[in-house]
Amino acid sequence: MRALITFVYLFLYAPIALVVLFSFNAGRNASEFTGFSTMWYGKALGNTFLITALQNSLMIAFSSAVLAAIFGTMAALGMQRLSSRARAIFDGLFAAAIVVPGVVIGIATLVALIEVFSFLNPALALIWPGERPPQLGLGYGSIIAAHGLFSLALVAMIVKARIASLGRDIVEASSDLYATPFTTFRQIVLPQILPSALAGFLLAFTFSFDDFIVAFFVAGSKTTLPIYVFASIRRGVTPEINAIATMVLVASLLMILVARVLMRDKKTKAQAGSRS
Amino acid sequence: MTAAPANDIEFRSVTKCYGSVTAVSDINLAVPKGAFVALLGPSGCGKTTCLRMIGGFEQPSEGTVLIDGREMNGVPPYRRPVNMVFQHYALFTHFDVQQNVAYGLKQARPRLAAAEISARAREALEMVRLGGFEKRRIHEMSGGQQQRVALARAIVNKPSVLLLDEPLAALDKKLRTAMQIELQTLQRELGITFVLVTHDQEEALSMSDMVCVMNAGRIVQMAKPQEIYDRPADLFVADFVGKTNRISVTVEPDGATLRLANGMAIAARSCLKPGAATVALRPEAIDLVRQSTGDGSSLAGIVTHRIFLGSTAEYQISVDGLGDFLVTADRRSVQESDLVEPGERVALTFDPGKVHVFPA
Numbered sequence: 001m002r003a004l005i006t007f008v009y010l011f012l013y014a015p016i017a018l019v020v021l022f023s024f025n026a027g028r029n030a031s032e033f034t035g036f037s038t039m040w041y042g043k044a045l046g047n048t049f050l051i052t053a054l055q056n057s058l059m060i061a062f063s064s065a066v067l068a069a070i071f072g073t074m075a076a077l078g079m080q081r082l083s084s085r086a087r088a089i090f091d092g093l094f095a096a097a098i099v100v101p102g103v104v105i106g107i108a109t110l111v112a113l114i115e116v117f118s119f120l121n122p123a124l125a126l127i128w129p130g131e132r133p134p135q136l137g138l139g140y141g142s143i144i145a146a147h148g149l150f151s152l153a154l155v156a157m158i159v160k161a162r163i164a165s166l167g168r169d170i171v172e173a174s175s176d177l178y179a180t181p182f183t184t185f186r187q188i189v190l191p192q193i194l195p196s197a198l199a200g201f202l203l204a205f206t207f208s209f210d211d212f213i214v215a216f217f218v219a220g221s222k223t224t225l226p227i228y229v230f231a232s233i234r235r236g237v238t239p240e241i242n243a244i245a246t247m248v249l250v251a252s253l254l255m256i257l258v259a260r261v262l263m264r265d266k267k268t269k270a271q272a273g274s275r276s
Numbered sequence: 277m278t279a280a281p282a283n284d285i286e287f288r289s290v291t292k293c294y295g296s297v298t299a300v301s302d303i304n305l306a307v308p309k310g311a312f313v314a315l316l317g318p319s320g321c322g323k324t325t326c327l328r329m330i331g332g333f334e335q336p337s338e339g340t341v342l343i344d345g346r347e348m349n350g351v352p353p354y355r356r357p358v359n360m361v362f363q364h365y366a367l368f369t370h371f372d373v374q375q376n377v378a379y380g381l382k383q384a385r386p387r388l389a390a391a392e393i394s395a396r397a398r399e400a401l402e403m404v405r406l407g408g409f410e411k412r413r414i415h416e417m418s419g420g421q422q423q424r425v426a427l428a429r430a431i432v433n434k435p436s437v438l439l440l441d442e443p444l445a446a447l448d449k450k451l452r453t454a455m456q457i458e459l460q461t462l463q464r465e466l467g468i469t470f471v472l473v474t475h476d477q478e479e480a481l482s483m484s485d486m487v488c489v490m491n492a493g494r495i496v497q498m499a500k501p502q503e504i505y506d507r508p509a510d511l512f513v514a515d516f517v518g519k520t521n522r523i524s525v526t527v528e529p530d531g532a533t534l535r536l537a538n539g540m541a542i543a544a545r546s547c548l549k550p551g552a553a554t555v556a557l558r559p560e561a562i563d564l565v566r567q568s569t570g571d572g573s574s575l576a577g578i579v580t581h582r583i584f585l586g587s588t589a590e591y592q593i594s595v596d597g598l599g600d601f602l603v604t605a606d607r608r609s610v611q612e613s614d615l616v617e618p619g620e621r622v623a624l625t626f627d628p629g630k631v632h633v634f635p636a
Binding site: 167169170172173174175176177178179180181183187188191192 | 331332333352353354355358359360362363364366367368369370379380383384429430433
């Protein structure tokens, strides 16, 4: 049994460990470790295509995560007011958004966007007062929208769990102590759900930053970091790719770690409070 | 300008429905200024709904709730001159003790001076004997301390009415007794009207000066604690408040004699409607005697169980022809020896004036 578990974990993590190891390889060969070197990191960071892709990814990840955090939190708050039946429906929809495969989301979003554009662009051309009407098309906007929409469900689920653990009575207590609904929200509800919204933001950021499939469908001519990595792999795996992968890995792990700490911290505190 | 209303809270034919379920039905209630009123009843009797309608968390479906003589229908909780101590305290865990207590004061418009807020918060904390705990986090406090923070957070605002929703339910028995005394003292010191919701009859009887017994959404009886206990309005009150023995009887056609199932006759205090009825008799209204008087004025039975309680003892006695009786006996009232042993035959006597008769 123990051997089996060991094997499973090896199978999962050994390739990742190899990528990290070979990112420090002094030679070019991806199958033979010839010495320790950080030269590939230097090379990666000196690659302007790569840097552009990285900047695109960061910008898209940040924008979509901000949108997801704001609208996801709002969705979670709004869902409290729904009847339990409507809430169950929305719960199901959010869960569905998370379990639906990326390929499906990618294709569906692509088809939907193209349909909308082919309808909107002529309409826009018709009412546009200037000479050259703007052409809506695939690009940063469509990636941000696709990522943001998916991450919204993620954030909503996380924040909703936090709200559920808060209970209605602190809201009532605040109201009883003369606080208007707005003050109650600002002073009592928001501070308590902010860490979970922030955790949701970080997870949304990580998801967007790492995502290849959805972005690949809706990116148009734009390149994100995962798309760049995918494209360059066709020219062969170089230690440079390994270096990029290692950097992305470390950044993602850090984000998820921070998100976990944010989510756990509040929970244990609340438990300690109710226990005593 | 009219004179200040004598009642702090008034319910005028208040009904509250949740969908097809009626939680509270046609309640009329007047709580005089400075009173300590307990709403007592089993869970689901509507007592908490009543409290929440005073607090403004629920609106009556019909009728009016008045506070200080003002109609409160549609007025949100944050515009009502009442404060509530929640059952699970509902403290703000991201604030410290001082911030919790000062919260209500900080909402006042025009704003109060910071110095006044902290002075009043300190005063309130000292009243609940938590002086010096200002900077503590909520989760560093024990249950009893959290309870007192919740209390301080409410009384610091000097409300006209303080609402208490089962405030002592989460405390252990010893702490509960201590808090009962503290709450009573506090109420006298502040002179604020207290409305307490509880399902614990002991708590209601010991703390309040007016008990309102509720059942199935209605008020069954509202009276002073002693009167509730001594003269219960119906069988429900007799059963719910304190312990009671229920005996089925028949009222003779003369309307003045009660006939028990074993043939014994009791003289009624007043003229009753002939027919079936139920008699309620408190366990401590019965005297335990070792020898039967044999003249038909006592019941004979055998002791089946004894619960020793220190100064008193509770006996379960199987009375011939009538079933089980509960008797509380003062140790000194039993002759010859302190305790009657299970298995002993005894006689039960009682003062006919102490029985309560309820028509079936």
